Amino acid sequence: MVKCAGCGVKEASRLECPNCKKLGIPGSFFCDQDCFKSNWGTHKAIHSILQAAAKAEEEKNETLPPNMRNYNFTGPLRPVYPLSEKREVPPHIARPDYADDPQGMSACEAVRERTVKILTKEEIESMRKVCRLAREVLDLVASHIKPGVTTDELDAICHQACIDRDSYPSPLNYAKFPKSICTSVNEVICHGIPDQRPLVEGDIINLDVTLYHGGFHGDLNATYPVGKVDQDSLDLMNTTKKSMEDAIAICKPGVPFRDIGNKIEEVIKPKGYGIVRRYTGHGINQRFHGLPNIVFYGGSKTPGKMEAGQVFTIEPMINAGTSNLDHWRDDWTAVTMDGSRSAQFEETILITETGAEILTRPPPTTSSSSKKKKKKSKANGGTSTPNGGSSTPNGSAGTPNGDGSATPTTEATAGVEGLVVEGGEE
Amino acid sequence: MATNQDEIPVTLLTGYLGAGKSTLVDYILKADHGYKVAVCMNDFGDTTDIESRALTINDPVTGEQTSAFLTLPNGCLCCSFKDLGIAAVEDMVARQPVDWVIIELTGLADPGPVAKSFWTNEEMGDLELDAVVCVIDGRNVLKQISEPTLQRQIALADLLLLNKTDLITSSSDLTTIESRIRSLNPSAPLRRTERSRADLSSLFRVGAYSGGAQRGIGTLLDSSSTDNHNNQTHEHDHQHDENCSHDHQISHHHKPHYDGITTISISLPPLSPDKFKALNTFLQDTLWEPHGPHGPEILRTKGLVVTTQGEEWIIQGVADLFEVTRAAPAPNSKTGVGKDQEGKLVFIGKGVGPELARACRHALGL
Numbered sequence: 001m002v003k004c005a006g007c008g009v010k011e012a013s014r015l016e017c018p019n020c021k022k023l024g025i026p027g028s029f030f031c032d033q034d035c036f037k038s039n040w041g042t043h044k045a046i047h048s049i050l051q052a053a054a055k056a057e058e059e060k061n062e063t064l065p066p067n068m069r070n071y072n073f074t075g076p077l078r079p080v081y082p083l084s085e086k087r088e089v090p091p092h093i094a095r096p097d098y099a100d101d102p103q104g105m106s107a108c109e110a111v112r113e114r115t116v117k118i119l120t121k122e123e124i125e126s127m128r129k130v131c132r133l134a135r136e137v138l139d140l141v142a143s144h145i146k147p148g149v150t151t152d153e154l155d156a157i158c159h160q161a162c163i164d165r166d167s168y169p170s171p172l173n174y175a176k177f178p179k180s181i182c183t184s185v186n187e188v189i190c191h192g193i194p195d196q197r198p199l200v201e202g203d204i205i206n207l208d209v210t211l212y213h214g215g216f217h218g219d220l221n222a223t224y225p226v227g228k229v230d231q232d233s234l235d236l237m238n239t240t241k242k243s244m245e246d247a248i249a250i251c252k253p254g255v256p257f258r259d260i261g262n263k264i265e266e267v268i269k270p271k272g273y274g275i276v277r278r279y280t281g282h283g284i285n286q287r288f289h290g291l292p293n294i295v296f297y298g299g300s301k302t303p304g305k306m307e308a309g310q311v312f313t314i315e316p317m318i319n320a321g322t323s324n325l326d327h328w329r330d331d332w333t334a335v336t337m338d339g340s341r342s343a344q345f346e347e348t349i350l351i352t353e354t355g356a357e358i359l360t361r362p363p364p365t366t367s368s369s370s371k372k373k374k375k376k377s378k379a380n381g382g383t384s385t386p387n388g389g390s391s392t393p394n395g396s397a398g399t400p401n402g403d404g405s406a407t408p409t410t411e412a413t414a415g416v417e418g419l420v421v422e423g424g425e426e
Numbered sequence: 427m428a429t430n431q432d433e434i435p436v437t438l439l440t441g442y443l444g445a446g447k448s449t450l451v452d453y454i455l456k457a458d459h460g461y462k463v464a465v466c467m468n469d470f471g472d473t474t475d476i477e478s479r480a481l482t483i484n485d486p487v488t489g490e491q492t493s494a495f496l497t498l499p500n501g502c503l504c505c506s507f508k509d510l511g512i513a514a515v516e517d518m519v520a521r522q523p524v525d526w527v528i529i530e531l532t533g534l535a536d537p538g539p540v541a542k543s544f545w546t547n548e549e550m551g552d553l554e555l556d557a558v559v560c561v562i563d564g565r566n567v568l569k570q571i572s573e574p575t576l577q578r579q580i581a582l583a584d585l586l587l588l589n590k591t592d593l594i595t596s597s598s599d600l601t602t603i604e605s606r607i608r609s610l611n612p613s614a615p616l617r618r619t620e621r622s623r624a625d626l627s628s629l630f631r632v633g634a635y636s637g638g639a640q641r642g643i644g645t646l647l648d649s650s651s652t653d654n655h656n657n658q659t660h661e662h663d664h665q666h667d668e669n670c671s672h673d674h675q676i677s678h679h680h681k682p683h684y685d686g687i688t689t690i691s692i693s694l695p696p697l698s699p700d701k702f703k704a705l706n707t708f709l710q711d712t713l714w715e716p717h718g719p720h721g722p723e724i725l726r727t728k729g730l731v732v733t734t735q736g737e738e739w740i741i742q743g744v745a746d747l748f749e750v751t752r753a754a755p756a757p758n759s760k761t762g763v764g765k766d767q768e769g770k771l772v773f774i775g776k777g778v779g780p781e782l783a784r785a786c787r788h789a790l791g792l
Binding site: 115256277278295297299300301303304305 | 545546549550710713714716746747748749751
């Protein structure tokens with residue numbers, strides 16, 4: 001017997017609620033007209049719940065650009081459009097060659113390189129400068145991460161911070177990328193486009209900043225927790241950062257480039273994470289992207305050895321699940337195929353005679369009074385010892401040390417104190 | 427995650443103008459072999475105009491063919507160092523699964539860079555470079571063989587199809603032609619065909635670039651074993667360069683016929699761990715360091731190395747790319763390498779000479 005949807009006692013007749021029928025809600029059969037009327041007050045709630053849900057879904061869809069409405073998203077994250085207007089860079093700031101190209105194509109990058117560039121002393125100084133500025137900008141933008149902030153607001157902060165440093169934000173119009181920073185949230189692996197989505201407590205977000213200053217690009221990124229995040233995300237971030245640190249530590253003249261991937265795989269594989277294979281590290285100088293290509297997985301055929309004077313990035317992208325990826329229909333956003341979270345850390349390094357100098361992690365020039373910094377300054381040593389105490393995730397893997405994963409340097413800590421998760425850093 | 431089984435083999439089809447590549451492609455698309463084959467018949471070297479290229483796919487059930495223009499997949503422009511043509515092919519076969527992808531290169535293309543791109547890319551995608559197959563015009567090859575492009579096509583091939591053998595009138599001509607081809611590439615199997623009618627099973631899943639699959643290496647050893655029999659010292663260098671240009675078969679040339687494309691084959695005893703490491707360093711130094719205008723330009727490297735621990739390692743290389751991979755232990759493997767088996771390293775390239783063999787032995791302390 002099918003019971004009446006009103007009284008729930010008598011057998012239902014063929015009288016169906018007309019609204020439910022219209023909305024496609026099944027099973028709204030009542031015993032008689034009077035029962036239907038007397039239960040209307042409670043029954044009608046069903047209609048509004050469903051309508052509200054449908055409206056929310058519709059609104060969500062409305063914020064998507066038309067070409068993404070039928071896209072089968074791999075995870076829960078959705079872009080929130082419309083994007084803000086293109087931000088302008090004042091004319092007094094020197095622009096890279098792609099800044100005004102209709103296709104955002106870089107003329108200097110179109111010239112095929114045969115070998116990895118060895119930078120002169122002067123060029124290295126320029127790289128030091130732009131990388132230091134890039135670090136400042138990243139730390140500044142990161143200090144604004146909190147629940148409720150939109151990635152577009154972070155873009156505005158980044159854009160202005162670049163201008164304040166007489167720098168052009170390299171991503172802007174590079175191959176037509178529409179914004180000045182890449183913001184990659186949760187399942188986004190890289191190249192997320194800043195939009196109107198407010199960050200939510202528990203998100204993780206990667207900020208990828210590149211500046212163009214004095215004719216050179218400096219590139220770095222880091223992944224941060226938004227408020228309190230779960231332990232799995234912290235582990236993912238810590239391990240990713242450790243893989244980058246360990247890889248930087250092996251860099252010196254004569255080491256094959258492919259050993260970087262071998263080292264990273266050594267750190268990542270035991271955790272069962274997926275190493276992204278489609279995206280690589282890159283040479284960086286007057287070109288935003290050049291030789292060498294640095295892959296982050298083991299057993300690659302990548303040719304070549306490191307030589308003093310080369311500058312390139314190490315920026316492993318590590319997924320909690322599969323290494324396979326897909327792209328949103330926006331030409332840029334790379335997401336994990338299974339919707340699992342992805343973390344990334346990046347530094348620009350210079351190969352020196354004896355090792356590697358992390359250009360995007362300059363030695364402190366001012367003695368700001370962060371007690372944490374004082375505590376760690378000994379362990380941090382010089383810039384040529386990339387594996388300094390502050391940079392590696394803190395000791396025991398089980399500790400939910402938000403600071404370890406969230407802040408790439410001690411200097412950055414001061415800026416992102418407000419974001420520290422679970423237990424804090426003190 | 428893609429395993430080797432999931433990866434789609436890619437055959438690069440090369441050969442000089444008029445050799446019969448298109449006839450072969452046509453034959454493959456129409457023959458009753460049960461494979462679903464995707465063929466890209468446009469030039470692949472130029473990545474500027476991917477969307478003008480089409481992919482033709484046969485239906486093994488109905489025998490019908492469909493063609494579709496390639497499109498650039500979303501997001502591929504920002505993927506690092508991915509060849510856009512490969513991205514487009516990969517995207518298409520992801521949406522429409524096939525068993526076999528054939529890329530037909532133009533008659534004037536050097537297959538080297540394309541082979542390199544596909545081989546690099548297979549680390550990141552679902553396409554696996556299976557073999558470079560070269561179709562040779564049996565009737566005209568002697569006239570054409572001074573062309574550097576043809577020489578490279580032959581030198582880089584993993585399988586050689588000597589086509590139009592029905593048009594070669596005498597058997598002595600055939601012998602001459604084959605020895606000419608062999609001088610450029612002594613290790614790849616050479617098969618005679620008429621009207622490009624090749625045994626398709628011999629073209630499919632050759633595994634010429636895979637470390638695990640041993641078919642390609644088996645071929646290498648086959649070619650080497652005869653050499654070993656003839657050699658007491660186990661240190662012999664094959665050279666086919668200027669020194670061979672006194673060859674009487676080509677009467678009107680005084681210059682070297684092969685523009686210095688030569689092959690050298692180096693026998694290696696079982697290597698201790700230290701020597702094995704030294705070999706790796708030697709390969710890095712030889713293949714990665716620029717040698718200037720007079721140094722050797724190595725097009726292809728192949729090898730099989732046995733260690734004193736009894737491990738077998740396979741060496742594969744194209745241009746500056748190489749990999750050393752542990753051979754899958756297979757009791758019935760074609761290599762049939764035992765503990766007393768010698769290893770072998772083969773270099774094919776321009777200006778490859780005995781000094782390279784000497785350098786190798788020196789580096790290994792042999």
